[in-house]
Amino acid sequence: MGTIGVITYLIVVLFILCYIKLCIEKTKRLAYRTVLKGLFDSDEFMWVDEKVPFIIIFLNYDSSNYGEIDALISKGGEKFIIVLQAPEWLFTLKGQIWRQHTLIDAKKLGQSLNIEGIFSRSRRGKIQYFSKPYDFLEYHNSRLNFLSKLDKFFSKK
Numbered sequence: 001m002g003t004i005g006v007i008t009y010l011i012v013v014l015f016i017l018c019y020i021k022l023c024i025e026k027t028k029r030l031a032y033r034t035v036l037k038g039l040f041d042s043d044e045f046m047w048v049d050e051k052v053p054f055i056i057i058f059l060n061y062d063s064s065n066y067g068e069i070d071a072l073i074s075k076g077g078e079k080f081i082i083v084l085q086a087p088e089w090l091f092t093l094k095g096q097i098w099r100q101h102t103l104i105d106a107k108k109l110g111q112s113l114n115i116e117g118i119f120s121r122s123r124r125g126k127i128q129y130f131s132k133p134y135d136f137l138e139y140h141n142s143r144l145n146f147l148s149k150l151d152k153f154f155s156k157k
């Protein structure tokens with residue numbers, strides 16, 4: 001096989017891999033859209049307006065980084081919607097600790113949610129899924145902290 005044959009072969013393989021990646025991304029988007037539609041159709045989410053910006057955190061107690069995410073949620077000042085999959089005693093305890101947040105028991109949604117991540121809806125209506133909740137919350141909290149300091153700086157002048 002000559003040089004042109006090898007290059008042609010590599011280009012074909014590259015196109016096939018790109019097509020597979022696009023199919024996987026499309027399937028993920030469809031799955032996330034289905035989960036969100038199911039959530040907004042459930043009784044627990046009847047009060048949430050789909051057109052208002054929100055952040056929904058799916059959190060599992062069995063997760064390896066539950067403690068770090070818990071600390072970031074407790075430290076943050078913004079209101080979140082938290083879908084928590086945990087034992088009943090922990091859910092009750094977190095309901096008392098996280099009073100500023102809306103806490104929803106994942107068992108009440110009627111489906112097994114194996115999602116751990118964050119759905120965020122912007123003011124423009126774009127919904128994004130973040131698979132690394134710790135990184136998102138760390139960035140989000142530092143961004144809010146920076147904006148509040150910036151606001152204080154300009155309000156002094």
